[in-house]
Amino acid sequence: MRCWSSAASSESVSVGEPVLLIQGLQRRFGTSGPVQVLDDLTLELSAGERVAVMGSSGSGKTTLLHLAAGMDTPDAGEVRVGGHRLSRLAEPERTRFRARYIGLVFQDFNLIDSLTVRENIELPLWLNNRLDQRQRITELAEELGIADLLERLPEKLSGGEKQRVAIARALVHRPALLLADEPTGSLDQTTAEGVLALFDRVTREHGVTLLMVTHNDDAAALCDRVLQLRHGRLSQD
Numbered sequence: 618m619r620c621w622s623s624a625a626s627s628e629s630v631s632v633g634e635p636v637l638l639i640q641g642l643q644r645r646f647g648t649s650g651p652v653q654v655l656d657d658l659t660l661e662l663s664a665g666e667r668v669a670v671m672g673s674s675g676s677g678k679t680t681l682l683h684l685a686a687g688m689d690t691p692d693a694g695e696v697r698v699g700g701h702r703l704s705r706l707a708e709p710e711r712t713r714f715r716a717r718y719i720g721l722v723f724q725d726f727n728l729i730d731s732l733t734v735r736e737n738i739e740l741p742l743w744l745n746n747r748l749d750q751r752q753r754i755t756e757l758a759e760e761l762g763i764a765d766l767l768e769r770l771p772e773k774l775s776g777g778e779k780q781r782v783a784i785a786r787a788l789v790h791r792p793a794l795l796l797a798d799e800p801t802g803s804l805d806q807t808t809a810e811g812v813l814a815l816f817d818r819v820t821r822e823h824g825v826t827l828l829m830v831t832h833n834d835d836a837a838a839l840c841d842r843v844l845q846l847r848h849g850r851l852s853q854d
């Protein structure tokens with residue numbers, strides 16, 4: 618089992634705990650006739666496991682990732698990352714915890730428009746006081762084919778380029794848990810294959826645990842388990 622350590626004791630995580638443990642998760646939206654999107658959903662990921670979540674549009678995949686990242690609050694149930702109940706962490710602490718242990722690739726990329734590509738990728742290193750590891754920015758940029766874009770602003774990038782910047786930013790601090798929402802969604806076949814090869818390598822070499830939402834069979838094939846989200850719950854394919 619991977620040993621998780623942190624300089625801040627309040628943010629340390631327990632060795633031997635699942636990296637991600639979700640129990641009894643409920644999420645509904647709307648006030649008049651609310652829609653039950655997630656309904657008693659349970660999921661456990663151990664260190665280094667790679668799990669794909671598939672399901673039809675609107676089945677709740679992005680909702681699940683937001684809850685797993687502590688960016689949304691469930692109506693019931695709990696999310697534990699490395700033994701920490703995200704709902705028990707106060708917001709500043711949860712933000713620090715997320716910045717340290719979780720890498721996020723979301724569909725809308727969430728790049729900061731006023732920062733260059735290099736500065737966007739650097740952000741997790743800066744938040745974690747690890748600017749000494751800046752060489753990883755160049756390494757990842759080369760691997761993702763965005764090395765010549767490092768000084769550009771995000772507005773000058775294509776969708777696929779933005780997606781690769783978001784992937785570099787999610788991996789640069791070597792998170793214990795990588796949450797990726799359709800990470801190959803904006804990429805052509807060859808670039809998508811490169812990204813999947815990178816995911817394969819970093820998850821194996823660094824024991825990163827991966828929860829990936831995807832509609833892509835090649836992406837799902839990379840994973841140890843493929844789960845379907847239907848009627849608010851996950852089931853084995």
Ligand SMILES: Nc1ncnc2c1ncn2[C@@H]1O[C@H](COP(=O)(O)OP(=O)(O)OP(=O)(O)O)[C@@H](O)[C@H]1O
Nearest residue numbers: 646647652654672673674675676677678679680681
């Ligand atoms: N903040 C919100 N307010 C109201 N409804 C929401 C909200 N977020 C999501 N929903 C609804 O919850 C359902 C699940 O949305 P979600 O984005 O999780 O689906 P998805 O499986 O990721 O879809 P896709 O594959 O199209 O990205 C949808 O019906 C969506 O309209």
